Amino acid sequence: MAKPAYEKAITTKYIGTPLKLHDEKPAWVIESPRAMTHIHTYGLLTPFFEGLTKGKLMATKCVNPKCPQGSTWLPPRADCPDCYERMKWVKVPSVGTIYSFTLVDYAGIGIEMKTPYWQIDVAIKGVDTIFKGYLESGKPEIGMKVKAKFRTEKPTHTILDVCWVPA
Amino acid sequence: MITFGKGNLRVPKWSKRVFMVAAGCSPFRKYFPEYKLEELVMMGYKMMLEDNNLKLSPLEIKDSIQFAVYGQFADHFQDQLLCEAKIHDYLGLDPLYNVGIKTGGATGGTSILMGAQAIASGYANCCLVAGWERMDEVDTRTGNFYISTAACKDFETRMGRIYSSYYAPMANRFAWAYGLSDQVRAKIAIKNRHYATMNPNAQQPGDHTEEEVLSSRMSAYPLRFLECCAMTAGSASVLLCDEEMAYKLSDHPVEVFICGGSHTLRVADRRPMDIPLLPNEKPGMYDEFLKKNPRWPGFESFLAARFAAYLIYRMAGIKEPIEELDLVELHDAFTISDVQTYGDIGLRPYGQEVDYVESGDAYYGGKCPSNLSGGLLGTMHAVGATGIWQAAEVFWQLQNRYDYIHGDPKWWKRAGKKKPKNWKSLQVKDPKQGLWVSHAGVGSHVTVGILRKAW
Numbered sequence: 158m159a160k161p162a163y164e165k166a167i168t169t170k171y172i173g174t175p176l177k178l179h180d181e182k183p184a185w186v187i188e189s190p191r192a193m194t195h196i197h198t199y200g201l202l203t204p205f206f207e208g209l210t211k212g213k214l215m216a217t218k219c220v221n222p223k224c225p226q227g228s229t230w231l232p233p234r235a236d237c238p239d240c241y242e243r244m245k246w247v248k249v250p251s252v253g254t255i256y257s258f259t260l261v262d263y264a265g266i267g268i269e270m271k272t273p274y275w276q277i278d279v280a281i282k283g284v285d286t287i288f289k290g291y292l293e294s295g296k297p298e299i300g301m302k303v304k305a306k307f308r309t310e311k312p313t314h315t316i317l318d319v320c321w322v323p324a
Numbered sequence: 325m326i327t328f329g330k331g332n333l334r335v336p337k338w339s340k341r342v343f344m345v346a347a348g349c350s351p352f353r354k355y356f357p358e359y360k361l362e363e364l365v366m367m368g369y370k371m372m373l374e375d376n377n378l379k380l381s382p383l384e385i386k387d388s389i390q391f392a393v394y395g396q397f398a399d400h401f402q403d404q405l406l407c408e409a410k411i412h413d414y415l416g417l418d419p420l421y422n423v424g425i426k427t428g429g430a431t432g433g434t435s436i437l438m439g440a441q442a443i444a445s446g447y448a449n450c451c452l453v454a455g456w457e458r459m460d461e462v463d464t465r466t467g468n469f470y471i472s473t474a475a476c477k478d479f480e481t482r483m484g485r486i487y488s489s490y491y492a493p494m495a496n497r498f499a500w501a502y503g504l505s506d507q508v509r510a511k512i513a514i515k516n517r518h519y520a521t522m523n524p525n526a527q528q529p530g531d532h533t534e535e536e537v538l539s540s541r542m543s544a545y546p547l548r549f550l551e552c553c554a555m556t557a558g559s560a561s562v563l564l565c566d567e568e569m570a571y572k573l574s575d576h577p578v579e580v581f582i583c584g585g586s587h588t589l590r591v592a593d594r595r596p597m598d599i600p601l602l603p604n605e606k607p608g609m610y611d612e613f614l615k616k617n618p619r620w621p622g623f624e625s626f627l628a629a630r631f632a633a634y635l636i637y638r639m640a641g642i643k644e645p646i647e648e649l650d651l652v653e654l655h656d657a658f659t660i661s662d663v664q665t666y667g668d669i670g671l672r673p674y675g676q677e678v679d680y681v682e683s684g685d686a687y688y689g690g691k692c693p694s695n696l697s698g699g700l701l702g703t704m705h706a707v708g709a710t711g712i713w714q715a716a717e718v719f720w721q722l723q724n725r726y727d728y729i730h731g732d733p734k735w736w737k738r739a740g741k742k743k744p745k746n747w748k749s750l751q752v753k754d755p756k757q758g759l760w761v762s763h764a765g766v767g768s769h770v771t772v773g774i775l776r777k778a779w
Contacts, residue, residue, distance in 0.1 A: 183358045232476070239326075259484075259545050259547075261484045262544060262545065264489070265466070267469055276483050286592050289480055299496070
């Protein structure tokens with residue numbers, strides 16, 4: 158039977174990839190590459206993201222009669238911050254009005270939309286919050302009516318599965 | 325929370341008075357390969373020990389410190405967990421306890437708040453507060469993405485991957501609601517970048533025209549490149565003391581008051597609420613305003629800043645901010661965040677923010693000049709250091725030491741620059757007290773601090 162490693166004399170070999178010198182002057186600067194994947198759960202918000210792939214905009218509503226606010230949340234959250242009760246899923250209208258907007262021209266690395274594109278914030282009747290998204294076509298202005306469009310085929314499994322078009 | 329309980333509104337009160345006696349910083353640059361991070365922190369720390377007319381020697385002060393608070397925004401940028409331990413050891417301060425603080429862009433302000441709490445509680449009578457950021461290990465667009473992970477990663481980050489795209493909708497809404505023009509935003513960029521030309525440590529000083537600002541590259545409409553701060557490598561430090569130690573160390577200590585406020589990271593989730601009134605505001609004064617703008621704070625204002633201001637003016641006994649403050653340092657990460665804050669901290673009533681600039685009050689020689697340091701737009705945003713450096717700039721003004729800190733050729737030499745021929749003093753005449761705002765997220769964490777001359 159082979160000896161376990163901790164009982165052996167070992168000769169160590171370097172198996173890494175030598176780093177590139179990015180600069181030599183005024184000081185040595187090395188390049189240290191990175192590539193990684195994070196495993197991220199949507200937790201109790203899974204019905205929201207799954208809903209997008211089925212063409213539904215799902216919000217959470219606090220139905221506790223004793224809650225001081227009873228708000229409807231989109232983005233949804235599972236637990237009510239005003240009374241700490243678990244909230245209920247409700248389907249909200251897929252239409253709204255533009256509350257504000259910007260043109261994203263210079264974006265950070267990894268951007269998934271071709272720049273420039275219009276990022277918009279949408280006010281939806283019956284929802285207490287303002288929902289951020291992007292306009293798939295057209296030019297936004299504050300107060301403009303828009304309707305939601307869903308990526309039901311080849312979903313991205315992200316918030317980008319919903320966007321907006323002029324209503 | 326959109327309604328407050330009585331207990332929520334208790335005004336903070338130190339158990340012991342808190343003082344600032346010294347401050348220092350490194351030069352600020354986009355790319356700083358000459359020095360390792362710990363070396364950059366040492367540079368600001370040594371300036372703090374050696375260049376503040378303290379009555380004890382640097383090593384005697386080192387022997388007096390009991391606690392250290394360190395501000396660093398993002399482990400992503402440093403690529404080093406427990407960076408605080410490395411810095412603390414490098415400054416030769418083991419085994420004194422130290423703590424790392426992270427509240428985004430407000431990290432510096434929060435670090436001072438935590439240091440002040442250590443003094444006020446009696447845990448320490450001499451406390452180091454230092455902060456840093458090294459944002460030059462990644463290229464700019466990767467840096468933009470890192471910073472955008474300080475937006476909600478499920479619902480916001482993917483919408484822009486750059487922080488300007490979270491402020492820009494606020495700018496458009498603010499312009500729509502209160503009539504803010506591109507020209508006024510440009511004036512702020514021109515003003516602060518110009519003041520930065522007097523600061524030897526400034527990263528992006530410059531004398532710009534309105535046309536240059538408004539024709540600079542678009543980041544996220546309407547915010548252009550010259551309206552946005554840059555990424556910085558650098559450090560800042562201040563020394564906090566109790567009353568006895570403060571006067572032992574300095575003949576010119578400055579008293580410290582600081583409070584904080586918070587709001588949801590997602591601007592989307594900011595539900596409308598009543599406006600907490602500052603001491604100079606009267607009940608009912610916003611009735612008409614709220615008819616037109618029923619969603620306060622909406623996208624136009626920051627509850628976190630207003631709440632911090634609500635507390636700090638009461639804590640420091642200030643009734644009329646614009647009359648009683650001699651200067652302010654605001655968080656001008658973007659021109660729009662600067663404008664939004666004028667209403668939050670009561671330099672003007674809500675809806676009239678633009679007048680603070682248009683009236684001339686915001687300029688050197690005006691009633692209450694802002695960002696004579698050059699601000700984040702002109703001088704630096706090494707995030708973990710920013711709120712500490714802003715306090716340092718107010719501190720030096722109160723000590724009447726603007727000229728030494730900004731005008732002495734040795735600092736220009738340290739920064740590898742030549743003092744410009746047209747350098748002029750921005751020392752405010754005999755200032756008594758100043759305010760600084762340290763601000764995170766799209767207004768998720770805000771501290772407002774007041775420094776008051778105490779000799």
